[in-house]
Amino acid sequence: MDIAVLPGDGIGPEVVEAALPVIGKVGLDWNLQFGDVGWPFWLSDGDPVPDATWKLLERTDSCLLGAITSKPAREAESELPFALQGLDRKFISPVIQLRQRLGLYANVRPVADIHEGRFNFAVIRENTEGLYAGFDYHGLSNPLWELVKDHPNAAQSGADNSSVTLRLQTRAGIDRLLRFGFEYAVSQHHQLLTLADKPNVLRSSSNFLRSRLEIMAEEYPGIETEILNVDAVALWMVRRPERFGVIVAENMFGDILSDLGAGVMGGLGLASSANLGDHGSYFEPVHGSAPGMAKQSKANPLAMILTISQLADHLGNAEEAERIRKAVRTVVRDGTALTYDLGGRSTTREAANAVLAVL
Known part of the structure; x- marks a missing residue:
């Protein structure tokens, strides 16, 4: 299987680096191909998903995504280089781009008592x-205003000072x-x-x-x-x-x-997820990029390791997936190699190595 690996930014690269050895340890024969995604590419090119990454996703069977930074539109544009400002560049979160472009309509989040x-x-x-x-409006055109104008708060505020989001x-x-x-x-x-x-x-x-x-x-x-x-x-x-x-x-x-x-x-440090469609997929831990924690070796790698097990299940490697989950459960229950979010003092690498040792 050809798997795209997009480490992302913030704590993404360090949790990916710590977790990937699990793949070989359980004997999964995956060909890992690395690509770029995330905030640095927004700052350099005005697009957090480079064209080369889309081509990588087209030729691989699935994707492991580390974590990526996302900011509101105003802050995102203000951090662009001066040459890219005022060019109507709109920051669209890479996860939204992946879900929409690849048709990934189902987000699967396992919740287990470890x-x-x-x-x-x-x-x-x-x-x-x-x-x-995405149907979110402030300052209402006439068709939307006709829908809400009789609401007493809308009548008091007027069309220009009312907002509507459609479900x-x-x-x-x-x-x-x-x-x-x-x-x-x-x-x-x-x-x-x-x-x-x-x-x-x-x-x-x-x-x-x-x-x-x-x-x-x-x-x-x-x-x-x-x-x-x-x-x-x-x-x-x-x-x-x-x-x-x-x-x-x-x-x-x-x-x-x-x-x-x-x-x-037990916390976001244990939460994995899959984004699935009829013809595509990507898998990611859900803890976010936490840029303030980057390069401090404090991030919990267990969510990324459990994400690998979820991908293994999806690709038909149920035995290997369960071995990974059992190893994570053993480490958590033992309690001697936990990162700070789970009440321990271990580094990212130490927590990942504890799982490898169990395997």
Whole structure:
């Protein structure tokens, strides 16, 4: 298998460097090809994803992404070299570019109890529509103003001082996400699929979701289904995480729940993720680039190591993937080689070497 490796920036390169030896240690025959992505390339060229990286992704089977820095539009442009300012360069996060260009509509975030094994479920977040679809407006044109003008706050503020964000949900997007969720539940031997939304408030769009869920559930009689308010799901993820199997949610709700899931399992330093579509994929830890921590050897490499195990599972190397996960569990439970975020004093390299030693 040919795997693109994009170390990124911030702590990305150091966690990637520490984690990659795991691949050879478990005998995975992957051909690693390295490419560039991230903030330095925005600063030098005004594009955080160089053309050469897109060509690399075209000729490889999947991708491991380290971490990348993303900043709001105003700050991003202000840090460009003077020669690139005023040229209408718009910073678009590389992860958004990858998801859109490669059609990666499903974000899969495993949530497992590494310490005691009490729970093991996944949050599957829709990546392409919902409240993150990009229909976000301030200063409303007439069609949007007609929709909201009778709201008392809008009437008081006027069109120029009102904002609207549209939640896009389509049959095509919903159906492919739900089917992905059901198939994932079958593959992981889960018997419950929970659709997290807000049916008591977002009545029309949530009812549409529910109707599609009911139709598709008929194809999977062995999977129980439910649709719950997203706030209730958040509560039960904390109090009774063992009740869940697969949680499916639209983009923003899934974003929030998946980070909550990382907290439930012990922190972002243990959280891996997959971004999957019908014809492409990339895998990344979800802890972010943390540029203030870069080159201090403090970053936790376990999320990157678990990301490698998730990629191995995706590519059909289930035995090797489970060996990696067991090694991480052993290191965490032993507690003698943990980085600061897990209450230890070990360096990035020391924590990774502890996993290698177990393997």
